[in-house]
Amino acid sequence: xxxxxxxxxxxxxxxxxxxxxxxxxxxxxxxxxxxxxxxxxxxxxxxxxxxxxxxxxxxxxxxxxxxxxxxxxxxxxxxxxxxxxxxxxxxxxxxxxxxxxxxxxxxxxxxxxxx
Numbered sequence: 652x653x654x655x656x657x658x659x660x661x662x663x664x665x666x667x668x669x670x671x672x673x674x675x676x677x678x679x680x681x682x683x684x685x686x687x688x689x690x691x692x693x694x695x696x697x698x699x700x701x702x703x704x705x706x707x708x709x710x711x712x713x714x715x716x717x718x719x720x721x722x723x724x725x726x727x728x729x730x731x732x733x734x735x736x737x738x739x740x741x742x743x744x745x746x747x748x749x750x751x752x753x754x755x756x757x758x759x760x761x762x763x764x765x766x
Contacts, residue, residue, distance in 0.1 A: 657748045659737045663759035664730040667766055672724055672731060673704045675766055702726050716741035733759045 665672070677696075698705035708720040720737040735758055739748065 654741050655744050657739045657744050659739070659748075659752060659755060660735070661755060661758055662732060662734045663763075664727060664732055665759070665763050666730050667763060669702055669704075669724065669726075669731060671766055672733070673699075675762070676704065676706065676722060676724065697721075713743060713747075715743050716747070733762070735759065 679694075693709050695707045695709075696705070697707050702725070704722075704724040706722045708718070708722070710718045710720070712718055717740045718737055719740075720735065723732070723734045723736075725732050725734075735755070737755070739751070
């Protein structure tokens, strides 16, 4: 039997400067202030240019659950589009997805407030 899979996608826009957003998103010590499930996940830069940034995080927030998250920052008109897409896999996801959705709801608001 396959393990349950759940996707979560949250997008917001901000008028914060790209340089400030990119620097804060890449700062390891800054993540604990805004990430809904701070941990020691491995982060990898997928794309980095003068106006785009994409980071990938792989984590096991608890026993039996794998989280694969993608964070993107890209221009959208005169603002920046911040997107978070996560894929959770594992049996405990069935019990925790509602809680994680609530915890992740303000992920980008907390991030912008922390700048």
